Amino acid sequence: MLNRVILIGRLTRDPELRYTPAGVAVTQFTLAVDRPFTSGGSKEREADFINIVTWRQLAETCANYLRKGRLTAVEGRIQVRNYDNNEGKRVYVTEVIADNVRFLESSNSAGNREDGGSNANASYGGGGSGNRGGGSREQQDPFIDDGKPIDISDDDLPF
Numbered sequence: 447m448l449n450r451v452i453l454i455g456r457l458t459r460d461p462e463l464r465y466t467p468a469g470v471a472v473t474q475f476t477l478a479v480d481r482p483f484t485s486g487g488s489k490e491r492e493a494d495f496i497n498i499v500t501w502r503q504l505a506e507t508c509a510n511y512l513r514k515g516r517l518t519a520v521e522g523r524i525q526v527r528n529y530d531n532n533e534g535k536r537v538y539v540t541e542v543i544a545d546n547v548r549f550l551e552s553s554n555s556a557g558n559r560e561d562g563g564s565n566a567n568a569s570y571g572g573g574g575s576g577n578r579g580g581g582s583r584e585q586q587d588p589f590i591d592d593g594k595p596i597d598i599s600d601d602d603l604p605f
Contacts, residue, residue: 462474477498496541
């Protein structure tokens with residue numbers, strides 16, 4: 447059996463980071479994914495709004511770097527869960543449990559410069575694999591092009 451999904455879309459709002467009672471990070475966000483066709487006489491495409499859940503280090507990375515409107519690719523599995531609401535009715539929730547998230551555009555092109563443009567095309571695997579290439583939001587990318595010349599002495603060069 448196979449339960450695998452790959453989605454590309456834009457975040458409808460900033461991710462919500464929470465922690466379980468055991469201290470495990472979990473982030474939820476919604477991805478707007480365009481349908482490949484138009485309906486009726488309208489030339490405008492409709493979109494599906496897919497709930498995404500990330501866990502552990504991936505959750506913290508998504509909370510630090512993803513923002514509303516950012517183009518993002520998500521890979522994971524579909525999960526359906528249910529619970530009884532306050533009125534005693536059973537509610538079913540379908541969501542994607544992501545184990546890989548890719549940022550498909552830099553934060554600069556999304557109009558958001560507050561995270562320093564870091565790791566625009568980095569991939570972050572879930573399942574305890576750690577943060578590959580990430581870092582805290584406070585760290586600035588030393589290689590970002592800010593338009594200023596770099597002052598390097600000949601003594602600093604290795605040749």
